[in-house]
Every structure is written in structure tokens, then in C-alpha cells.
Amino acid sequence: MTKCKICNIKTKQIISFGKMPISNAFVKKVHKNEFVYPLSVVFCPSCYMVQLGQVPKPEVMFNPNYAFFSTTSKVMEEHFKEVAQEIIALTKRKKDPFVVELGSNDGIMLRHIKKAKINHLGVEPAANVAKIAEEQGINVLKDFFDEKVSQKIIKKYFHADIIFTANSLLSIEELNSTFRGFANLLSEDGILIFEDPYIYDVAKLASFDQIYDEHIFFFSGLSVGELGARHSLQLVDMKHQDVHGGSMRYYLKKKKKNNKVSKRVKYFISREKRARLNKVEGYENFKDRVNKICVDLKNTLTKLKKQGHRIAAYGATSKSTTLLTYAGIGPKLIEYITDNTPTKIDKFTPGTHIPVKSREYFLKNPPSYALLLAWNHKKEIIAKEKKYHKKGGKFVTYFPKVTIE
Numbered sequence: 001m002t003k004c005k006i007c008n009i010k011t012k013q014i015i016s017f018g019k020m021p022i023s024n025a026f027v028k029k030v031h032k033n034e035f036v037y038p039l040s041v042v043f044c045p046s047c048y049m050v051q052l053g054q055v056p057k058p059e060v061m062f063n064p065n066y067a068f069f070s071t072t073s074k075v076m077e078e079h080f081k082e083v084a085q086e087i088i089a090l091t092k093r094k095k096d097p098f099v100v101e102l103g104s105n106d107g108i109m110l111r112h113i114k115k116a117k118i119n120h121l122g123v124e125p126a127a128n129v130a131k132i133a134e135e136q137g138i139n140v141l142k143d144f145f146d147e148k149v150s151q152k153i154i155k156k157y158f159h160a161d162i163i164f165t166a167n168s169l170l171s172i173e174e175l176n177s178t179f180r181g182f183a184n185l186l187s188e189d190g191i192l193i194f195e196d197p198y199i200y201d202v203a204k205l206a207s208f209d210q211i212y213d214e215h216i217f218f219f220s221g222l223s224v225g226e227l228g229a230r231h232s233l234q235l236v237d238m239k240h241q242d243v244h245g246g247s248m249r250y251y252l253k254k255k256k257k258n259n260k261v262s263k264r265v266k267y268f269i270s271r272e273k274r275a276r277l278n279k280v281e282g283y284e285n286f287k288d289r290v291n292k293i294c295v296d297l298k299n300t301l302t303k304l305k306k307q308g309h310r311i312a313a314y315g316a317t318s319k320s321t322t323l324l325t326y327a328g329i330g331p332k333l334i335e336y337i338t339d340n341t342p343t344k345i346d347k348f349t350p351g352t353h354i355p356v357k358s359r360e361y362f363l364k365n366p367p368s369y370a371l372l373l374a375w376n377h378k379k380e381i382i383a384k385e386k387k388y389h390k391k392g393g394k395f396v397t398y399f400p401k402v403t404i405e
């Protein structure tokens with residue numbers, strides 16, 4: 001039985017997906033010996049953390065040619081600009097504030113902090129994206145953040161007034177070490193701000209494609225409160241975000257009697273309790289809902305294909321690896337997937353081996369139906385592909401149920 005990665009208590013299984021390839025391991029050539037690992041999700045009855053049963057080694061997930069670039073979406077660019085504005089406002093009264101970002105990627109957020117002439121440091125282990133940030137004059141430490149690295153930063157720079165990180169804590173298996181690092185690095189009235197996909201939304205939509213090798217933890221106010229408390233940090237605010245299919249931004253401060261806790265914390269945690277996310281029973285029907293979506297989606301695509309329609313997909317997302325593999329949807333049904341990430345184009349999807357093509361290819365070879373794998377960017381993509389839609393092209397979505405529009 002898997003033990004909780006936070007508190008070492010026996011966990012309870014929510015769902016098992018069987019063998020899965022690494023979500024971002026796009027291959028140049030189709031070959032049969034791709035690395036696979038057993039993908040499952042478990043729940044800790046003590047700290048309420050929903051987490052992967054087994055995690056592949058970070059070396060097989062993140063390599064120097066890691067294919068994820070933050071700046072592939074206009075909406076995400078705007079989102080991180082707003083984050084930077086919030087951070088700039090929060091540090092306004094500080095003399096010489098210091099902002100640290102973990103997983104600073106290609107500098108999508110820190111470029112605004114740099115422009116505002118605020119002391120900053122990005123901590124980013126993926127060399128190719130870190131290089132893009134450095135080329136814009138952003139300070140980057142190419143490392144995995146942990147307790148040791150926090151000491152290194154304090155020695156070389158200062159304590160941090162703001163620590164920000166988005167879509168990265170969910171990927172760190174040694175989260176206790178990271179939180180010990182946060183507790184070290186934060187200044188006395190510093191704020192740790194982080195955002196990640198929100199388990200309440202995943203449970204509500206049955207959006208199981210959020211579950212893959214890089215997404216080790218699925219946070220809630222309940223579990224973040226518990227995790228913070230183990231490291232003398234207090235959850236003081238929560239703000240819901242529409243990005244990544246429903247995310248939550250959490251704010252934590254060093255535990256103090258006079259910390260002001262926002263009403264939103266009480267509101268979100270009560271709502272989580274009403275959905276029974278403090279018990280494994282809250283996830284009781286998740287597996288059945290996931291299986292129904294997979295069967296319905298495969299049946300719909302098979303029917304369309306039999307009718308002679310051409311089907312492609314939009315967005316070779318990491319999360320689509322779980323969907324395509326678990327639902328058994330491959331190149332027999334999907335002709336190609338279009339994606340705007342240069343390092344993914346002309347490669348094949350992990351495990352299912354569907355060719356990835358550029359947007360130009362999509363415009364020249366429009367299918368009758370496009371399976372919207374990047375469903376979290378739906379608004380932006382539908383707006384961008386107005387012409388495709390106008391000419392009769394349709395999008396297929398699947399959360400919470402299969403829909404053609």
C-alpha cells in the first residue's frame with residue numbers, strides 16, 4: 001500500500017490507469033521500447049492530499065530538452081502579467097523587495113518584475129527554457145529548489161518578500177523539503193503565493209487528464225492548510241483562477257497570531273467539505289465517470305470515422321497522454337495533432353504515436369472534427385480558429401461529457 005508523501009500515513013486508492021508513457025516524451029521516431037510506469041491516484045485520510053501512487057524519477061520527466069514552454073498562449077501571458085502586477089502592488093511599501101520564482105520557465109512572469117526593476121531570482125532546472133529567460137536579462141539559478149538551495153539563496157541574496165510559483169509544486173515529490181525551504185527563505189512578513197490545478201474542479205468535471213507523471217499532487221484548501229501547518233505556515237488567502245481547467249491560488253505566511261485570514265479561505269474549505277473532499281468517499285464515483293467519458297469519446301470518434309470524416313486533434317498537451325492512452329485513441333482515429341510548440345512539431349505523441357503538426361499544416365489540411373485536447377485553452381483557440389469554425393469545422397470536447405460544437 002502506498003504511503004502519503006506528506007505524512008507517511010497509509011493512503012486509499014481513487015483510480016488506477018495501468019501502464020502509462022511519460023507525458024512529455026514526444027518521440028522523433030516510432031519505437032516499441034518507450035519507458036512506461038503504473039499511473040494511479042491515491043488519497044491520504046490524514047492530510048487530505050490527493051497524489052500519485054507511484055512517481056517516475058525526475059530525470060526521466062525533466063531533461064535538458066524538456067518540451068514545455070510557458071509562452072505558447074496569449075491568455076497565459078496575460079495571466080502572468082496580472083500575477084506580476086499583483087506582486088508589484090504587494091511589494092510597493094517594501095524597501096528593496098526580493099521576489100523569488102520557482103519554475104520561472106522562459107520568464108513569462110519575471111520579465112515584468114525585472115522591468116519594474118525589482119530584485120528577483122528565478123529557480124529553473126530546465127536548461128533550455130532557463131536560457132530564454134536569461135537572454136531577456138532575468139536572473140536564473142538553474143537548479144531544483146529544496147531546503148539546501150534555499151540556504152544558498154539566502155547566503156547569496158536575501159530572504160524573500162514574495163515567493164511565487166505556478167504549476168510547479170504539484171510536480172515536486174519531496175514537497176516537505178520544498179516547504180522547509182520556503183519557511184527558511186521567507187522574510188518575517190513574506191508571502192508564499194502558489195497556484196496549481198484545483199482538485200475540486202478536477203473532481204467536479206472528472207477531468208482525469210490532469211493526472212500524469214508531472215502532476216504528483218492535487219491540492220485543495222484542506223490539504224494546503226495541513227501541509228502549511230506542518231511547516232509553521234498559515235493559509236491566509238485563496239483566489240480561484242480560470243486557467244488550466246480550474247486552478248487555485250494559495251497565499252501562506254509564517255504562522256503568527258495577528259495574521260489576517262481572508263473570508264475566502266473559510267468559504268472554499270467549507271465548499272470542499274460539502275463535496276466530501278476530506279474523505280475518500282468524496283472521490284467514490286470518479287472512476288465510473290472517467291470510464292464513461294472514455295467509452296463515449298471513443299464511440300463518438302469511431303462513429304465519425306466510419307461516416308468518412310477526417311478527425312485531427314488540437315493541442316499536443318501533456319495531459320492528452322493520459323486521455324489518449326487510457327481511452328485507447330491513436331492514429332487510426334486521429335490523423336494528426338496540431339500544436340504551436342516548435343519542439344513538439346514533427347514528432348509523435350508518447351505511446352499512442354500520433355504525428356504532431358504545425359498550425360500551418362492544420363490550416364492547409366483542416367479536418368471535419370478537431371478533438372480539443374487543449375480544452376483548458378478553449379476560449380483562446382476557438383477565437384483564433386474562427387475561420388475553421390465558420391467553414392463548418394467542429395470541435396469535440398469531453399469534460400464533463402462528450403460535446404460537439
Ligand code: TMP
Binds near residue numbers: 339
Ligand atoms: P498546456 O495546457 O499544458 O498549457 O498545453 C497547451 C498545449 O497546447 C501546448 O502544447 C501548446 C498548445 N497550444 C496550441 O497549439 N495552440 C494554442 O493556441 C494554444 C493556446 C495552445
